[in-house]
Amino acid sequence: MDARKLLHQTSELRRIGFMDNKEVPADDKESPAQKLLRKYLTDKSVLRKGQEPVRVETKPSEVEFLTEAREWLYRTLGKWEVTIEANPSSNLVIAAFPTLEDHPLFRLAPLKLSEPHFSVSINTDNPLVFSTCLADEYAYLYAAMLRSHVPSADALAWLARAKKAGWQSRFTLA
Numbered sequence: 001m002d003a004r005k006l007l008h009q010t011s012e013l014r015r016i017g018f019m020d021n022k023e024v025p026a027d028d029k030e031s032p033a034q035k036l037l038r039k040y041l042t043d044k045s046v047l048r049k050g051q052e053p054v055r056v057e058t059k060p061s062e063v064e065f066l067t068e069a070r071e072w073l074y075r076t077l078g079k080w081e082v083t084i085e086a087n088p089s090s091n092l093v094i095a096a097f098p099t100l101e102d103h104p105l106f107r108l109a110p111l112k113l114s115e116p117h118f119s120v121s122i123n124t125d126n127p128l129v130f131s132t133c134l135a136d137e138y139a140y141l142y143a144a145m146l147r148s149h150v151p152s153a154d155a156l157a158w159l160a161r162a163k164k165a166g167w168q169s170r171f172t173l174a
Contacts, residue, residue, distance in 0.1 A: 002033030003040065016041065051096065074118075083119040083169035084108055088140050089132045090125030100144035111150060111158055121166035122159070138163075 006012040010019065016038050017024035023042055030038070039046055077084075086105045097103055109120040122137050124130070138159055145155035 002031070003036040006033055006037045007040075012037065013041075018042075077118060081119065083121050083165050085121045085123050087123050087125035087130075088137050089130040093130065099147075100140055101148050103141075103144070105141075106145075109158070109162070111145075111154055119165040119169065120162050121169055122162045123166070 012034070013019045015024065016034075018041050026035070026038060084105070086103070088100055088103060088105070091097065091103060091105075092100055105120055108118045110117055122134070122141060124132055124134055124137055127133055141162075142155050142159060145158065146152065150158075
């Protein structure tokens with residue numbers, strides 16, 4: 001828990017060189033939490049281990065429960081008119097989707113409005129870190145839809161709905 005708290009402290013990230021992309025040698029006075037954070041952020045074997053799939057056996061009753069829980073969550077979020085925010089560049093890197101075409105956003109907000117869907121908003125996570133801007137994020141999704149053989153007009157309509165949802169769900173509303 002202490003290492004997780006440190007992960008969100010800019011001063012700690014700078015101390016180990018993470019913010020400047022330069023590894024700073026370990027200090028003999030590092031706490032166990034600081035050592036764990038350093039290993040988490042700089043050790044390539046930790047990164048590789050974290051990317052390995054873990055097979056989890058499930059029972060039919062667990063699958064049924066999770067399916068019902070998902071359906072309940074979808075209905076509840078739909079009633080509350082919750083908008084799902086997506087940051088495509090960040091999501092692609094952090095969630096390790098093979099391509100943007102695999103982004104769950106397209107399952108949450110299918111192209112056909114007749115299918116159950118959520119309101120989605122396209123955003124940037126950290127424009128400096130991911131070297132992106134909002135126009136790029138829209139362009140990436142547009143290109144992903146075209147690569148999936150979605151007609152241009154349908155892709156543009158989908159993006160327009162996402163843009164509208166973003167405006168309607170922003171925190172600057174009264």
